[in-house]
Amino acid sequence: SQQGEEDPQALSIQEGENATMNCSYKTSINNLQWYRQNSGRGLVHLILIRSNEREKHSGRLRVTLDTSKKSSSLLITASRAADTASYFCATDDAMGAQKLVFGQGTRLTINP
Amino acid sequence: DGGITQSPKYLFRKEGQNVTLSCEQNLNHDAMYWYRQDPGQGLRLIYYSQIVNDFQKGDIAEGYSVSREKKESFPLTVTSAQKNPTAFYLCASSRLTGTDTQYFGPGTRLTVL
Numbered sequence: 001s002q003q004g005e006e007d008p009q010a011l012s013i014q015e016g017e018n019a020t021m022n023c024s025y026k027t028s029i030n031n032l033q034w035y036r037q038n039s040g041r042g043l044v045h046l047i048l049i050r051s052n053e054r055e056k057h058s059g060r061l062r063v064t065l066d067t068s069k070k071s072s073s074l075l076i077t078a079s080r081a082a083d084t085a086s087y088f089c090a091t092d093d094a095m096g097a098q099k100l101v102f103g104q105g106t107r108l109t110i111n112p
Numbered sequence: 113d114g115g116i117t118q119s120p121k122y123l124f125r126k127e128g129q130n131v132t133l134s135c136e137q138n139l140n141h142d143a144m145y146w147y148r149q150d151p152g153q154g155l156r157l158i159y160y161s162q163i164v165n166d167f168q169k170g171d172i173a174e175g176y177s178v179s180r181e182k183k184e185s186f187p188l189t190v191t192s193a194q195k196n197p198t199a200f201y202l203c204a205s206s207r208l209t210g211t212d213t214q215y216f217g218p219g220t221r222l223t224v225l
Contacts, residue, residue: 030211042202042216043155088154090214098162098209099145099170102155 004032004089004103012109019076021106023089024069032065032072033090033100043088046074079110115139118203118217125190125197125224133188133220135203143209144186148172149200149219158201161186162209190222198224 007022023032031050035043049056049065049072056063062075076083086107090100116137125131137144143162147155157170161180175194180186186205190197201220206212 033213035216040200040219040221042218043204043214044216045213048213092211098143098168099157099160100210100214101157102147104154107152 004091004101006087006089006103006106008106009104010107010109012111013079015079015081015110015112017079019079019083019108019110021074021087021108023072023074023103025072025089025091026070027093029067029091029093031092032063034061034063034072034074035088035090035102037086037088037105039085046087076108081110081112084108084110116203116205116215116217118201118220120220121218123220123222125222127224128192130189130191131222133190133201133203133222135186135188135217136184137186137205137215137217138184139205139207139215140183141205141207141215142183143206143212144180145204145206145214146170146176146178146186146188147202147204149202155202158188160209197222 004023004025033048034046037043047058049063060077065072086105088102088105090102119134145160146158156172158176159178161167177189203217204214206214
């Protein structure tokens with residue numbers, strides 16, 4: 001089945017730096033979503049970007065979508081220790097499957 | 113206080129036993145989902161339900177069963193046929209299936225002894 005793949009698998013940066021994570025997928029989509037998971041907890045929705053959008057902002061988050069390359073990026077600016085978590089992209093299926101498919105995630109560590 | 117709850121938080125099971133994980137939502141969502149997450153991995157879909165009294169297999173349904181008798185509830189039974197059930201189980205709901213945002217419960221960590 002279609003699956004998003006995040007890159008890198010793990011990222012470690014200093015507090016205050018920007019963090020960029022990438023997601024690639026295989027087939028046409030209606031939208032792409034990013035979720036965050038703190039260790040041992042459920043996922044929390046961060047942002048949804050539709051296939052006809054190229055960029056979207058929410059606070060310190062910036063998401064881009066390039067449907068020609070089947071890829072998306074999540075940028076977290078001015079990172080904080082509290083941003084330490086795993087980040088997942090999730091895609092639907094424009095051909096009609098009524099479910100999301102999640103990638104393997106990027107584990108982000110912000111060092112104080 | 114709206115949300116989605118899962119119980120118990122931790123569950124221990126002996127080999128050969130069936131066990132049922134609870135998932136309840138008061139968000140009035142039509143769709144509900146069960147995922148399995150193994151350490152350092154992403155989420156894999158077990159079952160999902162778009163409406164009461166209807167559900168569909170996900171990618172890894174073997175060894176699991178579900179029911180959807182009420183809109184608010186979507187329990188998952190891990191049967192003895194599941195060969196490697198130790199994992200973190202996440203329940204989610206959404207207003208609609210497919211493209212809609214999903215809201216997740218806190219998860220149940222199942223360990224087989």
